[in-house]
Amino acid sequence: MALTCQSLLQAHPTAWHSATTHPFLTGCQSGTLHPAQFNTWLVQDFLFVKDFTRMVGRVLGAAPDDHIDGLLAGLGALKDELLWFEAKAAERSLDLSTSPQPTCQRYCEFMTGLAQQPYAVQATALWAIEYAYNQGWQLPGPMPEPYTEFADRWGNPGFTDYVHLLAAQADAALATASSEVQAQAEAAFLQVADLEAAFWQMAFTAAEAVQ
Ligand SMILES: Cc1ncc(CN)c(N)n1
Structure with a gap:
């Protein structure tokens, strides 16, 4: 049976939980996060999103015809996000x-x-990266100011629909992928989960020195 985004989440609940729940996010929700921690995240995530935009451009270059529209819409949203x-x-x-x-x-x-990996791997990683923020910013519950707009950016219904589209595109690519490529997609999913957890931790702890 082919690997799917849903089966990846079911196979790796602990890794995904670490990717999407963190004291950084609950600290935003409870109002206990120090501004220096949030500002560290903001600057580093801007740098991340610049490179992520380049990545989505490369995924678009590898995509089949019927995935182009969705990825172009994603790139348009990333232009707004950088501004x-x-x-x-x-x-x-x-x-x-x-x-x-x-x-x-x-x-x-x-x-x-x-970029060196088959499209099915790239599409799986792209879905995982976007889904991590779609879930992560929503799981703590309603975010108070000044964090409300940050939670809305990745938790709004339009973004949630986009993440569903990315999952459908990844599933379609995985459906015809060899078992070797499916194993590469699973490894990429686990790397995304690990990097997401590390990214929260970076912002949470790196700012301690300047408090
Ligand atoms: C680290 C990280 N991961 C995911 C996203 C959502 N594009 C983000 N902005 N930053």
């Missing part, structure tokens, strides 16, 4: 021309390396 990050950083007087921290750098290198 939004710049506006949020300006509100907080944050300098975006900073270097990626090692964890962010590792995630960006993973995304660059995906």
Whole structure:
């Protein structure tokens, strides 16, 4: 039986739980997160999203014809997202021309390396990356200010529909993939889960030094 996004979630609940639940997110919800922790995340996630946009461009280049529309819509939304990050950083007087921290750098290198993998692997990783934020920002429950718009960005119904589309596209690619490619897709899913958990942890702890 072919691997699917749903079967990956069922096979790896612990890894996925670590990717989508973290004291960073519950700290936003409870109002206990220090601004320095949030600002670290904001700057590093801007750097991440710039590289992620390049990755989605490469996935589009490898995609079958009937996946192009959905990926183009995703790229359009990423253009708005980058401008939004710049506006949020300006509100907080944050300098975006900073270097990626090692964890962010590792995630960006993973995304660059995906270009060498078959489309089914790239589509699975793309779905996992977007689903991690779609779930992660919603799981703690309603986010208070100033975090409401951050939770809405990745938890709104339109983004949730997009994530469902990405899952359907990944499933379609996996349905005809060899068992070797399916194993590569599973490994990519687990790497995304690991990198997501590390990214939260980076923001949560890296800011401690400046508090
Ligand atoms: C680390 C991370 N993962 C996922 C997303 C959602 N594109 C994000 N903005 N940042």
